[in-house]
Structures are given as C-alpha cells and as structure tokens.
Amino acid sequence: MPVTASANNIVAVHNFLKNPLIRSNFDCFFRESHRETICYLRYLRAKGYNLPMPRIGSDNPLSDLAIDILGEFFRSESDRPFAVIFDFYTRHGIIDFENTDPETLYSLFLILLKGFIRKELAALSGQEEPQIANLKRRFKDILRDPRYSSQILLSLNADIIYLQANAENLRTDAQPIYYQDLLSIAEQAYLDSKTRQEWCTEIFKIIDRSIDLQNFVRRSDLLRAVIAVNAKYSEIEGLNLSRFPLPDIAILNEAAEKARAESLGKVRINVMSRFLEKGRITPAEADLFERAAERYLIDFGHDGSADSIPDYFREIMPESYQKEYLTRYKYVFENVISEAVEYFKEILRNDSTIRHLGRYYRNEKD
Numbered sequence: 001m002p003v004t005a006s007a008n009n010i011v012a013v014h015n016f017l018k019n020p021l022i023r024s025n026f027d028c029f030f031r032e033s034h035r036e037t038i039c040y041l042r043y044l045r046a047k048g049y050n051l052p053m054p055r056i057g058s059d060n061p062l063s064d065l066a067i068d069i070l071g072e073f074f075r076s077e078s079d080r081p082f083a084v085i086f087d088f089y090t091r092h093g094i095i096d097f098e099n100t101d102p103e104t105l106y107s108l109f110l111i112l113l114k115g116f117i118r119k120e121l122a123a124l125s126g127q128e129e130p131q132i133a134n135l136k137r138r139f140k141d142i143l144r145d146p147r148y149s150s151q152i153l154l155s156l157n158a159d160i161i162y163l164q165a166n167a168e169n170l171r172t173d174a175q176p177i178y179y180q181d182l183l184s185i186a187e188q189a190y191l192d193s194k195t196r197q198e199w200c201t202e203i204f205k206i207i208d209r210s211i212d213l214q215n216f217v218r219r220s221d222l223l224r225a226v227i228a229v230n231a232k233y234s235e236i237e238g239l240n241l242s243r244f245p246l247p248d249i250a251i252l253n254e255a256a257e258k259a260r261a262e263s264l265g266k267v268r269i270n271v272m273s274r275f276l277e278k279g280r281i282t283p284a285e286a287d288l289f290e291r292a293a294e295r296y297l298i299d300f301g302h303d304g305s306a307d308s309i310p311d312y313f314r315e316i317m318p319e320s321y322q323k324e325y326l327t328r329y330k331y332v333f334e335n336v337i338s339e340a341v342e343y344f345k346e347i348l349r350n351d352s353t354i355r356h357l358g359r360y361y362r363n364e365k366d
Contacts, residue, residue, distance in 0.1 A: 010106045017089070017097040017105055020082055023154050030152070033073065033113060037066040040114055044121075052121065064140075069120045071159065071220055073113070088112045134299060135196075135230055136223055138307070141315050142200045143219075150219065162216035163204050174214045177207065179221050186225040195307040199226070255351050256301040263297060263343035264290055271339045275332050289333060292316040293340040300341060309337045 009032055015022075016029035041062050045051055051065060077083045092108060094100055143150070149164040153172075162170060177185070189202035203222070208215055272286045281289065292312040299307070313325055313333050321329065 010102045013106045013109050014097070014102040017085075020086075021154060026152070026154060030070070030074070033070055034063070034066055036110065036113055037069060037117060038062050040117055041066060044117075049121070069117055072120060073116055076158070084116065085112065132227055135227055138196050138299065139200060139223060139226055142197055145314070146319075148204075153216075159219045160216040161219050161222060163208060166208070166215050169215075171211075171213070171215045175212055177213050177217050177221075179225065181213070182217060182221055182225045183228060186222075186229045190226075190229050195311070197307050197311050251353060255348060255353055259344050259347040259351065260294065260297045260301060262347055263340050264294060266343045267293060267336055267340045271336055275335075280332050281329075285329075288316050289336045292333070293336055296337050297340055297344055301344065309334050312337065 012025075012028040012032045015025045019025050020029075041051060051062075073084055074082060075084055080086070089095070089097075089105075089108065094105070094108070097105065142148075143161055147164055148161055149167050150159055150161050152158070153160045185206045186199075186203055189199055189206055193199040193202045203226075207213065207217065268286075268290060272281075272289065275281050276283065276286055292315070295316065296309070296312050310325065310330075313329065314322060317329075325333075
C-alpha cells in the first residue's frame with residue numbers, strides 16, 4: 001500500500017502499536033493523530049463539509065474539534081487499552097505488529113482515523129443541542145484558567161483535570177472517583193454556587209477535601225457530569241428550552257441569533273465608537289471586547305445563565321491585561337456588556353416572530 005507520510009510519521013505509528021503503554025510512544029502517536037485529524041478536517045471543510053465548530057471562543061477551533069474527536073478515538077475499556085484502535089487491526093487480522101510492514105500499518109491507520117472522523121462528525125452535527133454545546137464550551141473556557149491543569153494519564157489512557165496547585169501531589173494511589181461519585185459531587189457543588197465558574201471551583205474544592213479519593217478527574221467524565229446535573233435542574237426550574245416544540249425552538253434560536261448580531265452592531269456604533277474616540281480603548285481591544293460581548297449574549301440568550309461580567313474579560317483578554325481590569329478597563333468593558341444585553345432584550349421584546357412564545361429566558365446563574 002503506497003503512503004505519502006514521512007519515515008518519522010510511519011515510525012510513530014509503528015512504535016505505538018508495538019508498545020502503546022510507553023509514554024513517549026503514546027505522545028508521538030497522539031501528535032501524529034492530531035496532525036492527521038486537522039489535515040483531514042481542513043480537507044473536508046474545503047470540500048464544503050459543514051464542520052460542527054463553535055462560532056466563537058477558540059483561537060484554533062480546528063484543533064479543539066480534533067481533540068474532541070480524538071478523545072473518543074483513544075477510548076479504553078476494562079483490560080482493553082485503546083479499544084477502537086486495536087479492535088480495528090484485529091478485524092484486519094493483524095496482531096503481530098513487530099513483524100508487520102510499517103507502511104501497511106500506517107495506511108490502515110489512515111483508513112481507520114478518517115472513517116472514525118466522519119462517524120464522529122456525523123454524531124456531533126446531529127446530536128448536540130445548543131444548551132449542551134454552550135455548557136461544554138463554557139466549562140472548557142473555565143478549565144483553561146491557570147488554576148487548572150491537565151495531562152494524559154497513561155495508567156487511565158485518559159485526559160485528566162486537576163488543580164494546578166496539586167500538580168506535584170496527585171493522589172494516584174487513592175480511590176478513583178467513579179462517575180456516579182462525580183455526579184454527586186457536581187450536584188452538591190451546583191447547589192452551593194451561583195455561577196458556572198463558582199460551580200467548577202466548588203467541584204474541585206470538594207475533590208481536594210476528599211483525601212481518600214484521587215484529586216483529579218477525567219475531563220470527559222467531568223463534562224458528562226455537569227451536563228447531567230444542569231439538565232436535571234433546568235427541568236426543575238423550568239429553564240429548559242425542551243419545553244417548547246421543536247419548530248418553536250428553531251424560531252427562538254433564529255431570533256436570538258439575529259438579535260445578537262444586531263445588538264453587537266449597535267454596540268459597535270453607539271458604544272464602542274465613543275470609547276475609541278476618547279482613546280479609552282484601542283481598535284484591537286474593541287475587537288476583543290466585542291468577542292467577549294458575543295460570548296456573553298450566547299450564554300444569556302439561551303436561558304439567561306450567563307456568568308459574572310469579569311469572567312468574560314478574563315477569558316477573552318491576554319493575561320497581561322488582567323491586572324489592569326479594575327483601574328483601566330472595568331468601566332468600559334462593563335458598559336459594553338450591559339449595553340449589549342439591553343439592546344438584545346429590547347430587540348427580542350419587539351420581535352413579532354416570537355412574541356406568541358412569551359418570555360423564554362430568565363436569570364439563573366448570573
């Protein structure tokens with residue numbers, strides 16, 4: 001089977017298949033998988049495929065999408081590390097990787113990976129609801145904070161999240177936090193918090209205090225748990241859009257999207273221009289503020305569950321700006337967000353296409 005990969009690419013795949021539990025082998029194979037996934041996503045996009053990427057919130061959305069896909073690609077089961085990968089080769093009658101032609105192994109790897117990418121894209125495009133997508137995006141943003149850190153833990157074959165303060169003191173020998181335990185922790189933390197950032201903080205506080213448990217969790221388990229808890233309390237509090245028929249949800253989403261775009265335009269003309277003329281912000285800062293306002297409106301517009309305004313500044317602005325928030329940026333930034341919200345609500349109140357549905361959002365964790 002002819003391949004066009006370099007010798008290093010082929011060796012990376014071959015070494016992993018021979019000894020997948022050696023960390024250096026895994027790292028090289030992961031990088032190769034990530035690179036090939038991004039290349040294939042670019043190819044699909046060029047062919048007109050509508051990739052299920054967030055419209056905002058990432059400096060490298062293709063890379064983020066690739067990592068989401070690879071999380072499932074590297075899935076392991078009990079006593080079956082990297083089950084997706086090795087089951088594929090077994091189906092092709094290959095179990096002796098030491099004596100199999102490396103180029104053949106690499107060609108099969110590409111066949112497996114590209115087929116898997118298409119399958120995952122179909123699932124991501126067809127199954128993820130806007131509320132779930134927003135919650136996942138919000139938690140991913142929160143977990144980028146320097147207070148948290150992550151790594152691939154080879155013993156679990158999983159991406160784990162932990163407090164950066166515990167980076168040198170991971171309780172790897174303690175009892176694992178099973179998903180059902182994490183659900184209980186996430187629910188307790190939810191009830192003790194007011195915003196999603198506080199919710200995440202509380203989860204890790206509880207984990208840190210539980211000295212009999214490991215002080216880290218799988219990233220995928222954490223996201224599953226917060227989605228499950230959020231769904232439970234959204235139903236209880238009547239905040240879930242699922243109470244509307246599907247056609248009405250589509251109308252609401254379309255109205256919110258139009259209102260968001262119009263609101264940002266008004267903010268740019270009526271608010272941002274004023275601060276630019278006075279020299280309070282630069283054009284580059286204005287662009288970043290607008291991105292932050294868009295994030296805020298996406299969260300607020302779905303069910304009113306936006307976090308505190310400074311959280312969005314921390315997420316969008318470079319670290320060098322953080323120390324000057326109170327002294328230099330607070331007034332301007334909070335004006336931009338507040339005005340954007342007022343425009344947004346006014347536009348929706350006057351939108352005849354959704355007036356019959358009544359008020360569909362209210363403040364939850366704001």
